[in-house]
Amino acid sequence: MSEPRTLIKGGTVLTLDPAHGNHHQADVLIEGSKIAAVGPDLEAGDAEVVDAANTVVMPGFVDSHRHLWEGILRNIGTDVPLEGEVSYLAFILNTLAPVYRPEDAYIGDLISCYGALDAGITTILDWSHIQATPDHTEAVIKALGDSGIRAVFAYGNPWWKAPEPDQDEWFRTAASSHFSSKDQLLTLGYAPPGPEFTPFEVSEAQWNLAREVDARITVHVGVGTFGRNDKVGEMARAGLLGDDTTYIHCTTLNDDEVQAIVDTGGTVSLAVPVEMMMGHGMPPTQRFLDRGLSPSLSVDVETNVPSDMFTQMRTVISLQHVMCFDQKFAGAETFPDQITSRDVIRWATVEGARANGLDHKTGTLTPGKEADVIMLRTDRINVMPVNDPIGAVVWGMDTSNVDSVWVAGVAKKRDGKLVGVDLDRLASEAAAARDYVVSTSGFQLPQI
Numbered sequence: 442m443s444e445p446r447t448l449i450k451g452g453t454v455l456t457l458d459p460a461h462g463n464h465h466q467a468d469v470l471i472e473g474s475k476i477a478a479v480g481p482d483l484e485a486g487d488a489e490v491v492d493a494a495n496t497v498v499m500p501g502f503v504d505s506h507r508h509l510w511e512g513i514l515r516n517i518g519t520d521v522p523l524e525g526e527v528s529y530l531a532f533i534l535n536t537l538a539p540v541y542r543p544e545d546a547y548i549g550d551l552i553s554c555y556g557a558l559d560a561g562i563t564t565i566l567d568w569s570h571i572q573a574t575p576d577h578t579e580a581v582i583k584a585l586g587d588s589g590i591r592a593v594f595a596y597g598n599p600w601w602k603a604p605e606p607d608q609d610e611w612f613r614t615a616a617s618s619h620f621s622s623k624d625q626l627l628t629l630g631y632a633p634p635g636p637e638f639t640p641f642e643v644s645e646a647q648w649n650l651a652r653e654v655d656a657r658i659t660v661h662v663g664v665g666t667f668g669r670n671d672k673v674g675e676m677a678r679a680g681l682l683g684d685d686t687t688y689i690h691c692t693t694l695n696d697d698e699v700q701a702i703v704d705t706g707g708t709v710s711l712a713v714p715v716e717m718m719m720g721h722g723m724p725p726t727q728r729f730l731d732r733g734l735s736p737s738l739s740v741d742v743e744t745n746v747p748s749d750m751f752t753q754m755r756t757v758i759s760l761q762h763v764m765c766f767d768q769k770f771a772g773a774e775t776f777p778d779q780i781t782s783r784d785v786i787r788w789a790t791v792e793g794a795r796a797n798g799l800d801h802k803t804g805t806l807t808p809g810k811e812a813d814v815i816m817l818r819t820d821r822i823n824v825m826p827v828n829d830p831i832g833a834v835v836w837g838m839d840t841s842n843v844d845s846v847w848v849a850g851v852a853k854k855r856d857g858k859l860v861g862v863d864l865d866r867l868a869s870e871a872a873a874a875r876d877y878v879v880s881t882s883g884f885q886l887p888q889i
């Protein structure tokens with residue numbers, strides 16, 4: 442039997458691949474899980490035809506770092522900073538996380554996956570530091586699989602306590618039982634606390650563990666006041682930095698540390714809205730751009746910020762612009778070029794794919810890659826008439842424009858609605874898990 446074919450016909454197609462260009466009107470042909478062709482007037486044959494008139498067709502967005510288990514804690518901490526007595530670290534990681542059961546982690550992950558898919562995110566890295574037991578690990582891997590999103594499951598030890606004696610073995614078991622193939626929607630990462638939160642010897646052992654099981658490393662560094670002690674520098678001098686590592690935030694690193702990340706081929710994940718609102722430090726966008734490295738973007742915590750990449754793109758570009766103009770107004774003779782919509786739409790797609798180790802599979806609409814495709818409506822009151830499709834995606838659209846989403850050729854959202862998701866059931870399960878976690882932990886929900 443031949444593979445199912447879908448022809449997305451007559452849209453404005455942004456492949457974001459310089460070799461294939463962008464087209465005011467073209468088709469995208471999906472065969473099985475892959476993009477078979479992109480171009481004008483493709484033959485439909487026996488394919489299901491999807492009318493893409495009045496839409497932008499582009500690669501799905503990629504989120505390079507999010508703590509999905511926090512999905513049931515959405516917007517619970519919008520007025521608290523990262524550090525301090527009343528803070529994200531105190532409430533989320535040290536009060537609420539410790540009481541999570543596997544089923545709470547499951548529903549947190551699942552609701553976060555569906556929120557991502559609804560927003561046009563087709564690939565996500567789950568930075569999952571909720572692994573209190575092997576049952577927690579099984580639960581979140583099941584949630585990622587049940588959602589149908591493309592995901593990197595990045596195994597993280599529980600943040601609120603020392604790892605269990607068997608913790609590393611649990612990770613190895615998860616790696617061998619679920620990730621023996623890289624040719625699947627779920628791939629493996631390792632999420633160590635990092636050198637700012639563990640002694641050097643522990644970090645060194647964790648870096649070696651990740652490399653032993655062939656998992657990419659994803660690590661928070663330069664985090665607020667924790668990031669000012671040259672700990673990344675220490676890792677660099679020990680020869681531990683490599684191109685298999687994504688560095689998150691990097692807000693308070695020194696220049697030598699930033700340079701070492703660039704020199705060793707590292708990738709960067711910026712969560713600019715979170716970094717600005719929670720006090721991680723100044724987002725280091727320009728410091729990496731000056732050294733030739735473009736960042737990926739990430740939602741990080743839904744306890745504070747929304748689950749979409751439109752917010753991410755607009756925040757990072759706005760901040761970079763105000764910093765350029767500020768230097769200009771201050772009389773600087775030279776100041777950086779302003780980044781453009783064309784830059785940030787790539788950061789939200791192909792740079793995310795690169796940071797997740799998946800740029801050979803996703804991030805552009807390149808024939809031969811996996812069919813992770815989104816269709817954004819241009820006939821909506823918030824963007825009509827469209828004069829610059831890329832400008833409209835970056836500056837005009839929001840999640841209400843996300844009409845259709847395919848992951849590996851499978852429709853996950855059509856006609857503005859998630860496919861096969863019982864929202865009422867999901868809502869009641871999420872509320873029940875939230876109620877359990879909040880009441881058991883003794884956490885007080887914010888007053889209104």
Ligand SMILES: [Zn+2]
Nearest residue numbers: 506568661741
């Ligand atoms: Zn994070």
